[in-house]
Amino acid sequence: MYDVMIAGAGPVGLFLAGELGLAGCSVLVLERQAEPHSPSRVMPLGMRGLSAGSVEAFYRRGMLPALLAASDVRGPSPRAAGHFAGMMLDPAAIDDGALPFRLPSPAMEGMMTSLDAVETVLAERAVKLGVEIRRGVPVTAIAQDDEGATARAGEDEYRARWLVGCDGGRSTVRRLAGFAFVGTEPQLTGYVALADVADLEKLRPGFNLTPHGMYLRMRTPGHLGMMDFDGGAYDRSRPPAREHLQAVLRRISGTDVTLTGVRLASSFTDRAKQTTSYRRGRVLLAGDAAHIHSPLGGQGLNLGIGDAMNLGWKLAATVRGHAPAGLLDTYTAERHPVGARVLDWSRAQVAVMRPGAHAPALQGLLRELLETRDATTYVYDRLSGTSLRYDLGSDRPLIGRNAPELRLVDGTALGELLQRGLGVVLDFDADRPLRAAAGRWPDRIRYVAGPARDDLGLRAVLVRPDGVVAWAAADDGDGAGFERSAERWFGATADRATAGPAEVVRPG
Ligand SMILES: Cc1cc2nc3c(=O)[nH]c(=O)nc-3n(C[C@H](O)[C@H](O)[C@H](O)COP(=O)(O)OP(=O)(O)OC[C@H]3O[C@@H](n4cnc5c(N)ncnc54)[C@H](O)[C@@H]3O)c2cc1C
Incomplete structure (x- = not known):
């Protein structure tokens, strides 16, 4: 029995497979198509725009150099601000000062790539991490019980403790598992x-x-x-x-x-639909299987990569038995609202483009708005995906946000520390009690201490494996609660006395 079976070796299934492989899970991917490459996946028809948030996900798993090479580009694009319903944004009008918590990073901007390049890089990484990919075997039937899920694919039956449908917009897994799929019918x-x-x-x-x-x-x-x-x-x-x-x-x-x-x-x-939950028992969905919308503004792949980053470590912790109660359900709780916002974003663009007298009036209004710095910055921020924030129940400004690229004076960068797929504590004060506390999760949290180049007014942060800030101690003394937060995301640990610190202390 595998730990996890994934239906679909598209970008989302492969990204998720790599995340689970990184965490030591046994993973089987079942893909309908026999051949991984096809003319529609290479340039120009296979062209896909990755947002800064997605480029950052590749960077945080050490895959950015391979992605750049496979995409035949030297680095993330010079700022190409994108568009709303075909109305182009002026990159010069973006107010960087209004974009919160941004620090220089190799993944500041989006880039153009192709589905083929993305899938090639992700498949290579997944296989290196021990993932088994079987091609030419469409999933046609599934069943689940208390112990796991079974899938019929091709001539054979496979079994795993969990099944994830990453089988695209016409998902078979979604239909067979009985997910409710609701939304709006197409206009175009x-x-x-x-x-x-x-x-x-x-x-x-x-x-x-x-x-x-x-x-x-x-x-x-x-x-x-x-x-x-x-x-x-x-x-x-x-x-x-x-x-x-x-x-x-x-x-x-x-x-x-x-x-x-x-x-x-x-x-x-432009059919825009989303499942009401991303989990039914031992079956989960990610990517287009969980949400569909028009490609306007190029967001589907970015949304799916975000799903995979969010789900991977949570499902792996569940498989390995140390997930705190309810962790897996935070996947739907966090990602469903993000998906719903993207669906509305795509609906709004369709509304602005409709034939007739009313849409041009709206276009005129929007064009005027897009001449302002505020509106351009807002739209850019929505498209770039870097200001993503989950509601983790704290009104502290950084909590639940995608962490900025915090860097120590010796050059150690958060993005590099995240490559092992573990949580990271950055302790800019080399605080002894924090070091001891972080040592309770040596297999789940990396502790790194040293002075920061720019600490953004923080003394320490705890970053989840998906790059989201779970806890932060600021100069104004909100340092309490590290252990509570670590337990909330990383689960209970062994006896305090026996745990040793997984620490690295960098010189100032
Ligand atoms: C013209 C166009 C342009 C786009 N541009 C952008 C863009 O610029 N930026 C962006 O973010 N998004 C863009 N998108 C959207 C993006 O391509 C999708 O959101 C993304 O490919 C979804 O990835 P996925 O892995 O969820 O699904 P898919 O890419 O659809 O992959 C699903 C995989 O599952 C396999 N499969 C299907 N059924 C089964 C089964 N029963 N058993 C086993 N395997 C199965 C399929 O063969 C496929 O390999 C665009 C879409 C289109 C159509």
Whole structure:
């Protein structure tokens, strides 16, 4: 029996598999497709924008250099601020001073990559960590009991203590396990295509909102996107044909542009739905299996990577038997609201793009707002994902937030300390009682002491394995409660007297 079975070797399933492997769990990934690579996963159609939050997740697991190499880029992009419903943000208008708790880091900005690059890096890491990946075996039936879950995939049956459905927007696991999946029906059909265009100059570059929808001409010649407000009526069971794509493009662009061929094309809708919980018994969901929405603003992959970072260490602690009561349920409690906000973000963009007289009025208003620093900074902050904050029941400003890249004077950086997937205590005061207390969790928490380059007014912090601040002691003396917080996230420990400190003390 495996500890965890994952249905789907997409980016989210593979990220999660690596997290569980890192924590020493035995993991089996069952993937429907026999071949990991496909033309639609490489550039240009497989292009995906990673937010700063996702780039940071790769950095915090030591995978950023491999991701940059696989994506053929040297570093995270110079700030490309993104867009809202096709209205581009001006990077120069972002007020960095208004972005709270940011410290210099190799993962300050987002980057462009491809699904293929992301999956290749994640699969290599997962396999190195002992994860078994079986391809060409679609999960077709599941059952669960008090001890674990069983999945039928291909000709065989597999069993694990936990099953996680990372099998995408049309998730079989979600349906078979009986998750309630609720939300809004589509207003539009979207298309992406790599086409041969006889008269490309008839199309304006970039995003173009028109009275009939939106079309997008990207940098690679013939790489096109369209959003057609057909109420989601188009039959998506087959790839869209050239004649259909041309007719839609002509209608939306108001031109007589001619497509002479279509090399690759796919379609999507803006259906926005989410399961009401991310767990039913021994079955969990992550990524598109738990939430779907339009790709507007490129957030689905980022949301899924956030799910995997949040779930991985909690499920691993549950498997290993030291999870405090209720830890696994904090996965839904923390991630569901984040997903709901992204769904609303995508719905708001669709509302702004609708054909008719009302949406252009709204667009005008938004364009004026986006000329202000405040609005640009707000939208940038939402897209970058770095100001994420979970409600951990404290009104202290850092608690529940994604930790900034705190760094000691010797250069030791939080992002590097997190690479082992453990919690981290950074103690800038080398406080003896804190050192002794942290030593109670030597297998779960790394304790590192030394003066900080910029301590942000803190004396010490406890950061969870997913990079979220669980506890902080500030100069104003709120240092009590470290042990309470450590127990809340890392569970009860062995006898105090026998535990030894897992410490590293850096010179000042
Ligand atoms: C045109 C487009 C552009 C996008 N751009 C961006 C972007 O810029 N940024 C961003 O963040 N997001 C973007 N997204 C969204 C992003 O691609 C998805 O949110 C992301 O791929 C979801 O990852 P996943 O692993 O959850 O699911 P998937 O990528 O769908 O992977 C699911 C895996 O499960 C497998 N599977 C399915 N059924 C079974 C089964 N029964 N048994 C076993 N395996 C199964 C599939 O073969 C697949 O490998 C875009 C989406 C589209 C369509």
